[in-house]
Every structure is written in C-alpha cells, then in structure tokens.
Amino acid sequence: MQVSLVHASKRFNKQKVLKDVSLEIGNNEIFGLIGPSGAGKTTLIRLIIGAIAADEGSVRVGNIAIPSLEALKVIGYMPQNDALYGDLSGAENLLFFGRMYGLGKAELRERVDTVLKLVELEDDCRRKVSEYSGGMKKRLSLAAAMLTEPGLLILDEPTVGIDPILRRKIWEQFRALRTQGKTIIITTHVMDEAGMCDRVALLYNGGIIACDRTDSLLERTKSRSLEDLFFESEVTGA
Amino acid sequence: MKTFNIVRRIAVQIFNDKRSLAMILIAPLFILTLIYLLLGNSDYKPTVAESGLPAQIVASLEADGLTVNSLPAEEAGEKLKNGKIDAFVYKDGNNLKLLFRTYDAVKTGLVQKSVVGAVQGLSSASPIDAEYLYGSSGDSLFDNLGYVMLGIVSFFIIFIIAGISFVRERTNQTMERLMMTPVRRWQVVLGYTLGFGFFAMLQSILLLSYGIWVLNMTVLGSAVTAGLIMLLLAMSAVCIGAFFSIFSNSEFQMMQFIPVIVIPQIFFSGLISLDTMPYHLGALSKIMPVYYACSALKTVMITGGGIAEICPDIAALLMFIVIFFFMNILALKKYRKL
Numbered sequence: 001m002q003v004s005l006v007h008a009s010k011r012f013n014k015q016k017v018l019k020d021v022s023l024e025i026g027n028n029e030i031f032g033l034i035g036p037s038g039a040g041k042t043t044l045i046r047l048i049i050g051a052i053a054a055d056e057g058s059v060r061v062g063n064i065a066i067p068s069l070e071a072l073k074v075i076g077y078m079p080q081n082d083a084l085y086g087d088l089s090g091a092e093n094l095l096f097f098g099r100m101y102g103l104g105k106a107e108l109r110e111r112v113d114t115v116l117k118l119v120e121l122e123d124d125c126r127r128k129v130s131e132y133s134g135g136m137k138k139r140l141s142l143a144a145a146m147l148t149e150p151g152l153l154i155l156d157e158p159t160v161g162i163d164p165i166l167r168r169k170i171w172e173q174f175r176a177l178r179t180q181g182k183t184i185i186i187t188t189h190v191m192d193e194a195g196m197c198d199r200v201a202l203l204y205n206g207g208i209i210a211c212d213r214t215d216s217l218l219e220r221t222k223s224r225s226l227e228d229l230f231f232e233s234e235v236t237g238a
Numbered sequence: 239m240k241t242f243n244i245v246r247r248i249a250v251q252i253f254n255d256k257r258s259l260a261m262i263l264i265a266p267l268f269i270l271t272l273i274y275l276l277l278g279n280s281d282y283k284p285t286v287a288e289s290g291l292p293a294q295i296v297a298s299l300e301a302d303g304l305t306v307n308s309l310p311a312e313e314a315g316e317k318l319k320n321g322k323i324d325a326f327v328y329k330d331g332n333n334l335k336l337l338f339r340t341y342d343a344v345k346t347g348l349v350q351k352s353v354v355g356a357v358q359g360l361s362s363a364s365p366i367d368a369e370y371l372y373g374s375s376g377d378s379l380f381d382n383l384g385y386v387m388l389g390i391v392s393f394f395i396i397f398i399i400a401g402i403s404f405v406r407e408r409t410n411q412t413m414e415r416l417m418m419t420p421v422r423r424w425q426v427v428l429g430y431t432l433g434f435g436f437f438a439m440l441q442s443i444l445l446l447s448y449g450i451w452v453l454n455m456t457v458l459g460s461a462v463t464a465g466l467i468m469l470l471l472a473m474s475a476v477c478i479g480a481f482f483s484i485f486s487n488s489e490f491q492m493m494q495f496i497p498v499i500v501i502p503q504i505f506f507s508g509l510i511s512l513d514t515m516p517y518h519l520g521a522l523s524k525i526m527p528v529y530y531a532c533s534a535l536k537t538v539m540i541t542g543g544g545i546a547e548i549c550p551d552i553a554a555l556l557m558f559i560v561i562f563f564f565m566n567i568l569a570l571k572k573y574r575k576l
Contacts, residue, residue, distance in 0.1 A: 050575065067574070085251060087251040087255045097419065099418065102239070102240070
C-alpha cells in the first residue's frame with residue numbers, strides 16, 4: 001500500500017511541527033523514521049493515519065486522500081504506549097479490536113490464533129493484561145496491530161522491551177509481510193533496527209533532512225553508522 | 239454491531255473489575271442505609287414540659303418513657319427556645335396543644351406518638367394541634383427526603399465511574415487506538431452511554447428495590463416510573479461524566495470535579511427548599527439534572543403522580559443527555575478529524 005505526502009505541513013498553536021514534508025513510500029517496503037525526540041515522528045505518523053489533518057499539502061494512502069474512515073480499514077496502528085485494556089484478557093483485547101474492524105467470527109478466531117502464536121502469547125492469552133509483563137504487553141499490542149493483515153502497518157517503537165530472540169522472529173514476520181506486498185512504517189530509536197529497514201528518513205525539527213537506503217545514506221553523509229548519523233543530526237541540526 | 243461490541247467490552251471489563259462493580263451496585267446500598275440510619279428513628283426519650291394537663295395524661299406520658307416537667311407557660315417557652323426541652327404540652331380551651339422548637343423527625347414524632355396514645359385512653363378525647371417555634375411539620379426525614387438521596391447517590395457514583403473510565407481510556411491511549419479503527423465517533427459515544435447505561439439500569443433497579451422492600455421507602459406512584467427517572471438521571475451522569483473527563487488528565491483530577499459538579503447539585507435537589515433560597519439562587523437548579531430527577535421522583539414517590547405530571551422533568555433530563563451526547567461526539571475530534 002503506497003503512502004505519499006506532498007508538501008505536508010502541520011502547525012500546533014502557531015508552531016510549525018512538520019515543515020513541507022514530501023515522501024513516497026512504496027509497496028513491499030519497510031520504511032524507518034528516525035530522529036531525536038520532538039523531531040516530529042509521531043506527528044508525521046498521526047498525519048498518515050488521519051488522526052490529524054495537514055494544514056498544507058496532501059497525504060494519500062493508496063488512492064485514498066487522508067483523513068478518511070475508509071483508509072483506517074487498511075491501516076494497522078500500534079501506538080507508542082501499549083494501549084490495551086488491562087481488565088480484559090489478551091484474547092479479549094484482540095477480539096475487541098478485531099470486531100471494531102468488522103471481522104467475522106470465524107475469521108476473527110483464526111486471526112487471533114495466528115497473531116497470538118506469532119507473538120508467543122498463546123499460553124497466556126486467557127490471563128488479564130494487567131498481569132502481563134511490559135514485554136508481553138508490547139507483544140500483544142503488536143499482535144493487535146497485525147490482526148487484520150493490514151496493507152499498511154504503522155508501528156511506533158514496536159520492539160522496545162522485547163527480547164532479541166523474539167525481536168528477530170518479529171522482524172522475520174515483517175519481512176514476510178513485505179513479500180506479501182504490505183508496507184510497514186516503523187519509528188525507532190534502536191539503530192540496528194533502523195538498519196534493517198529498506199529505507200530510512202531522518203527527521204529533525206519537523207523536516208526530513210535525509211531519506212534514502214541505509215547504506216546509501218551512510219555513504220552520502222560519510223557516517224560510519226546510523227547511530228553516528230543520528231548523533232550528528234542532533235548535535236549539528238543537519 | 240460496533241456499538242454493541244463496545245457495550246460488550248465495557249460489560250466484560252466491569253464484571254472483571256470487581257471493585258467498580260461493587261462501587262456501582264453495593265456502595266449505593268451502603269450509602270442509602272447510612273442515610274436511613276442517620277435520618278431514621280432512634281431510641282431517644284424526649285423531655286417535655288406540661289401545663290394544666292390532666293394527671294392521667296401526664297402519667298401516660300411518663301409511662302411511655304418521657305420525662306415530664308410541670309412548668310408555668312413562660313418558663314416552659316424559655317426552656318423550649320433554649321433547647322432544654324423537646325416540647326411543651328398544654329391545654330388551650332378544649333384543645334391539646336403541642337409546641338415544638340422546630341421540626342425534628344425523631345423528637346417530634348416520638349412526642350406526638352406518646353401524646354396521641356395518652357389521649358386515646360381518655361373518655362373525652364381532645365383535638366391535638368401541633369405548632370412549631372421554628373420550621374414546619376412532616377413525616378420522618380427519610381420518608382420525606384429518601385427520594386433525594388436516591389437521585390444524588392445514583393448521579394454521584396455513575397458520574398465518577400464513567401468519568402474515571404474515560405480518563406483511563408485517554409491516559410492509556412486505548413482511546414487513541416480505538417479511534418484509529420474504522421469506527422464512527424457517534425458509535426463510540428453511544429457504546430459508552432449504553433454500556434454504562436446497562437449498569438446504571440442494574441443500579442436503579444437494585445437501589446429502588448432495596449429502598450422500597452428493605453427500608454420501607456414510601457412510593458405512592460409507580461416504582462417502574464421511579465426507576466425510569468433514575469435511569470435517565472444515570473444516563474445523564476454518564477454523558478456529563480464523560481464530558482468533564484476531557485478536562486482531567488488523571489483520576490485524581492476527575493475526583494476534583496466532585497465539589498464543583500456533584501455537591502452543588504445536592505443543595506438544589508430538594509434537600510433545601512428552593513423558594514427560601516436568598517438572591518433567587520433557586521433558579522440555578524434549572525441547569526442541574528439532579529434537580530429535575532429529584533423533582534420527578536418526588537412527584538411519583540411522595541405525591542403519587544404519573545408520567546403526565548413529570549413530562550417536563552423527563553424532557554429536561556433527555557435534553558441533558560442529548561446535549562452532552564453531542565458534545566462528547568465533538569470532543570472526540572481531538573483524536574480523529576473525521
């Protein structure tokens with residue numbers, strides 16, 4: 001599912017938090033958004049999802065102009081916080097979100113079983129989420145985002161608090177989704193994770209200061225690693 | 239379907255959260271019982287003064303446990319004013335007069351009961367007139383004001399639970415996630431209103447049944463109509479609670495609305511006569527849902543009125559629900575433009 005932003009800007013209280021952002025993200029792509037805190041990553045994500053509307057420019061997901069209720073049917077979203085109902089069990093949380101997307105009973109059951117298996121929570125799915133560890137909540141939140149097999153998956157810091165072995169398995173799943181033609185947008189502070197993305201955009205102060213394949217980006221900026229590039233952008237602002 | 243899904247989720251959540259369930263169902267019974275005990279009868283034995291009463295009546299009053307002092311009218315009046323005695327009983331022509339300092343459900347009731355009992359034993363029964371130095375007469379306070387408590391308790395608890403629940407949805411970001419699904423804003427608000435409305439209905443049925451059958455609360459009209467009024471009040475509490483949660487960033491901040499939103503409504507619920515309020519403050523009651531609910535409950539429970547008499551109150555409650563329902567739909571724009 002293609003995502004395109006054309007000269008998109010957003011202001012909050014007269015302060016421009018996104019400045020003239022243009023971006024094309026294609027099918028079969030895992031796209032990373034990196035940048036220091038306050039750079040505008042979350043605002044950019046909220047713009048793509050349609051939680052907020054651009055003051056200038058345009059945003060499209062596939063052929064749909066954003067904001068649109070129609071687009072939300074094909075977008076899976078995982079917020080930075082776990083955003084789960086602690087009083088419900090893991091399975092009840094997934095069933096609830098699945099029903100909000102209008103999934104049928106049999107399909108929903110099947111999808112819930114699949115994503116629970118993927119995040120290795122099958123044995124704990126009957127427990128209340130309030131009893132889960134931080135990592136388990138993160139996994140369930142990820143499962144909720146992947147529940148509907150969305151064409152576009154937007155994940156805000158998806159693997160923070162998840163152990164390396166499971167993280168590797170989740171990344172294998174991301175790659176599998178990519179081969180199915182899905183688009184995945186990930187914000188991350190974990191640089192080795194950003195390195196696994198097909199392309200990354202470096203945001204600073206509301207604007208994209210670099211956007212390319214990871215290796216090309218490093219070559220072009222003469223940085224040794226993404227971490228160096230990230231650090232340099234924070235120090236120099238460019 | 240999506241609305242029903244939200245209703246079902248709220249039901250499962252509340253059934254899983256035993257404390258909230260107890261808060262909705264058990265806490266009102268506890269508060270109502272406490273009020274019943276506070277305003278109900280006690281084993282208090284009054285002290286009275288008498289002047290010119292037949293010895294037979296005095297003996298009967300003493301036999302009933304009352305302390306009876308024979309005093310001249312002037313001295314008795316002074317003692318009554320100072321609260322040293324509960325009543326002054328005297329003969330005025332053929333009539334028997336009871337003079338109280340003020341109306342007090344317990345003391346007034348006990349003295350009247352004893353005097354009526356004493357007079358009934360006489361061959362020539364005298365008419366009995368009750369007068370008050372201050373205030374007016376009535377039944378027990380619980381009989382008179384129980385309906386007010388029903389309204390206040392119900393509104394208070396639903397307002398807090400619905401408000402805090404919304405605050406939690408926002409702080410946990412579950413509201414953000416919910417709004418990122420293809421659900422319409424009105425479906426979310428309706429789901430919440432009906433979800434909490436279901437528990438409000440359970441609460442209304444339980445509270446009224448307990449009041450009527452366990453605490454012998456007076457209901458001259460239809461208990462079903464009284465239940466309907468309470469349900470509408472509780473629904474307005476859901477909508478108002480959800481609305482004010484927008485201005486709270488934590489559960490504690492939601493609690494801070496109690497003195498602002500809940501307590502003033504107690505004073506305008508009928509507990510204090512609106513006509514006697516200074517500076518026309520009684521007019522403020524017109525913007526308070528508890529006033530309309532208590533006014534309707536009074537009509538149904540105390541004067542035995544029906545739906546026709548309470549139509550304006552019902553209309554006002556519906557208006558509160560509709561206004562805050564739409565304001566909540568608008569408020570959700572904060573999460574999603576559409």
